Amino acid sequence: MSARSGIPNDPDRRQRIIDAALELILDDGTARVSHRAVAARAGVPLGSMTYHFGGIDEVVTEAFTLLVTRLSDRYRQGLAAATTPAEACEAVVEIICGDTFASVREMAGIFELYSYDRNSPDSARLAADWMGISEDALTEHFSLDAARAVDALIEGWTIHCHLDGHPPDRDLVRAAVAALTRIDTENSTPRGAHRE
Amino acid sequence: MSARSGIPNDPDRRQRIIDAALELILDDGTARVSHRAVAARAGVPLGSMTYHFGGIDEVVTEAFTLLVTRLSDRYRQGLAAATTPAEACEAVVEIICGDTFASVREMAGIFELYSYDRNSPDSARLAADWMGISEDALTEHFSLDAARAVDALIEGWTIHCHLDGHPPDRDLVRAAVAALTRIDTENSTPRGAHRE
DNA sequence: CACGAACGTGTACAAATGTACACTCTGTGG
DNA sequence: CCACAGAGTGTACATTTGTACACGTTCGTG
Numbered sequence: 001m002s003a004r005s006g007i008p009n010d011p012d013r014r015q016r017i018i019d020a021a022l023e024l025i026l027d028d029g030t031a032r033v034s035h036r037a038v039a040a041r042a043g044v045p046l047g048s049m050t051y052h053f054g055g056i057d058e059v060v061t062e063a064f065t066l067l068v069t070r071l072s073d074r075y076r077q078g079l080a081a082a083t084t085p086a087e088a089c090e091a092v093v094e095i096i097c098g099d100t101f102a103s104v105r106e107m108a109g110i111f112e113l114y115s116y117d118r119n120s121p122d123s124a125r126l127a128a129d130w131m132g133i134s135e136d137a138l139t140e141h142f143s144l145d146a147a148r149a150v151d152a153l154i155e156g157w158t159i160h161c162h163l164d165g166h167p168p169d170r171d172l173v174r175a176a177v178a179a180l181t182r183i184d185t186e187n188s189t190p191r192g193a194h195r196e
Numbered sequence: 197m198s199a200r201s202g203i204p205n206d207p208d209r210r211q212r213i214i215d216a217a218l219e220l221i222l223d224d225g226t227a228r229v230s231h232r233a234v235a236a237r238a239g240v241p242l243g244s245m246t247y248h249f250g251g252i253d254e255v256v257t258e259a260f261t262l263l264v265t266r267l268s269d270r271y272r273q274g275l276a277a278a279t280t281p282a283e284a285c286e287a288v289v290e291i292i293c294g295d296t297f298a299s300v301r302e303m304a305g306i307f308e309l310y311s312y313d314r315n316s317p318d319s320a321r322l323a324a325d326w327m328g329i330s331e332d333a334l335t336e337h338f339s340l341d342a343a344r345a346v347d348a349l350i351e352g353w354t355i356h357c358h359l360d361g362h363p364p365d366r367d368l369v370r371a372a373v374a375a376l377t378r379i380d381t382e383n384s385t386p387r388g389a390h391r392e
Numbered sequence: 393c394a395c396g397a398a399c400g401t402g403t404a405c406a407a408a409t410g411t412a413c414a415c416t417c418t419g420t421g422g
Numbered sequence: 423c424c425a426c427a428g429a430g431t432g433t434a435c436a437t438t439t440g441t442a443c444a445c446g447t448t449c450g451t452g
Contacts, residue, residue, distance in 0.1 A: 004450050009399055029314045031227070034439065047401035050441060108314075114355065115311040118225045118304075127359050148356075148364065149372040153345070156352025159310065160344075163323050168344065172379075176345040179375040183368075200420055205429055230409065243431035246411060 014052045017042045021063035026105040030112050033060055061122045064113045067106065068126055072133040074101045079137045085181065088141035092150060092177045096157045097167040107162050142181050149180045210248045213238045217259035222301040226308050229256060257318045260309045263302065264322055268329040270297045275333045281377065284337035288346060288373050292353045293363040303358050338377050345376045 020042035024033055035049040035056055042048075053059045078101055082088040095101045102110075110130070117124040134154070138147035153176060161167050216238035220229055231245040231252055238244075249255045274297055278284040291297045298306075306326070313320040330350070334343035349372060357363050 004398060004448080006398075007449080009448065013400095029311060031315060035441085036439080045401050047403090047443095050443095051400060056440070111307065111310045114307045114359065115225060117359075119227060124359075131356060131359055145368050145371075148368065149349070149353075149375075152352035152356055152364075152372075153349050154352065155355050156348035156350065157345075159351050159355075160327060160348055163310065163313075163327055168348075172341050172344065175341075175379040176348075176376055179345075179379045180372055183371040183375045200418080200428065202428080203419080205418070209430095231411085232409080241431050243433090246413095247430060252410070 013044060013048060017044060017048065017052060017059065018062045018066055021059050022066050022109070025060070025063055025067075025112055026109045029108075030060060030116050035059075057120045057122075060116065061120055061126065064109075064116065064123055064126055067109050067113070068130050068133075071102055071106060071110070072130065072137075075134060076137045079140060082141060085141060089174065089177050089181060092138075092154065093170055093174050096154055096161065096173050096177075097170050102158075104162055107158050111159070111162070146181045146183055149183060150177060153177065153180060209240060209244060213240060213244065213248060213255065214258045214262055217255050218262050218305070221256070221259055221263075221308055222305045225304075226256060226312050231255075253316045253318075256312065257316055257322065260305075260312065260319055260322055263305050263309070264326045264329075267298055267302060267306070268326065268333075271330055272333045275336060278337060281337060285370065285373050285377060288334075288350060289366060289370050292350055292357065292369050293366050298354075300358055303354050307355070307358070342377045342379055345379060346373060349373065349376060 017038060021033065021038045024038055024041050033056070036046060038059060039046050039049050049056075049059065053062070075095070078091050078095065079088060082091045113123060113127055113130075117127045131151075135147055135151050138150055141147075142150060157168060157173065213234060217229065217234045220234055220237050229252070232242060234255060235242045235245050245252075245255065249258070271291070274287050274291065275284060278287045309319060309323055309326075313323045327347075331343055331347050334346055337343075338346060353364060353369065
């Protein structure tokens with residue numbers, strides 16, 4: 001036997017294509033993604049696309065995977081740095097109002113993912129994973145109930161922020177987060193104790 | 197002069213096309229929308245599409261307009277029926293957990309809109325309108341601050357619900373909403389009074 | 393160095409898309 | 423009943439898309 005055994009000519013090529021695909025999604029949306037557009041952006045020939053990926057769905061899914069990985073890393077990191085409940089609250093406020101954890105473009109990308117999950121089961125799983133990751137990061141600091149509510153608040157307020165084009169008032173967000181972190185301790189259901 | 201003056205052969209045709217387009221969006225997503233697909237679904241010839249609409253974007257935007265109109269009507273109606281703050285809270289809980297205000301399909305459609313707004317300024321305006329409408333409906337019952345927070349919570353929890361596939365615990369949602377409606381009255385910012 | 397196997401790519405092609413437009417149909421005024 | 427203006431449509435076409443695959447290219451081995 002002779003010849004090379006599986007040694008790629010350009011080992012980083014596949015990853016560079018994924019990077020380019022993500023850039024394209026964040027800039028123009030999934031609707032504008034095509035083999036040719038991604039190839040042009042990555043500076044690789046068209047043939048590379050079909051060589052490295054089984055289809056365009058795989059490219060898009062890989063790009064979304066990269067986005068979710070990036071975001072969840074920063075998400076976890078930001079929350080892990082907090083040592084007190086107050087610091088955790090502040091981290092949440094920063095997630096919603098600031099752009100240290102996710103830029104506007106990246107959040108727009110997450111919404112693209114939420115829509116794209118109809119096109120492939122892999123993307124649907126990815127979206128579900130993202131939900132779980134953010135919830136887990138929050139349960140490090142809050143009760144499960146509070147984490148779920150805060151998670152929902154983050155999700156929703158980020159959308160509003162994205163569509164409005166301007167971040168909400170930090171003090172208001174802080175007050176809202178603080179209020180939600182207390183929901184399980186003060187049993188605030190209007191009439192009768194339904195809680196388990 | 198003679199001949200008919202602007203009397204259409206089939207007055208409802210345009211609207212039926214819009215209905216079909218919305219159905220298609222809710223079932224398959226905007227990615228699967230095309231002149232031909234919509235025409236087939238509406239049972240009209242392809243030529244009708246270019247005759248009644250300036251382009252595919254106009255069809256999609258009209259469909260989203262229909263969706264937002266439907267949803268905001270029910271939204272307003274449900275909240276207007278409430279006479280006390282407690283009833284308003286309960287209405288919000290129903291919006292999040294139930295499907296009387298928006299079915300899962302319809303909420304999926306709203307996310308499609310959030311992504312699609314990159315394709316046309318009209319859709320972007322529509323998304324912004326939808327935000328304003330839901331906020332206005334809430335300010336009938338809550339303070340502006342509380343309305344904004346509750347609005348965000350609805351948005352986010354509805355997404356989670358949509359992606360999880362199952363509605364959240366009603367009691368938890370009720371507690372969260374109740375907590376948020378109180379944020380402006382109890383000045384709950386951790387340290388020092390930042391509020392205006 | 394030469395050779396061959398695996399790596400990688402340019403090109404070709406079928407399918408689908410948006411859109412234009414020459415055409416037919418329809419009903420109203422004369 | 424006829425003519426005609428405007429409503430409505432079938433078809434054609436340029437583009438863009440995903441994908442296959444025959445062909446060049448590279449590099450370890452002998």
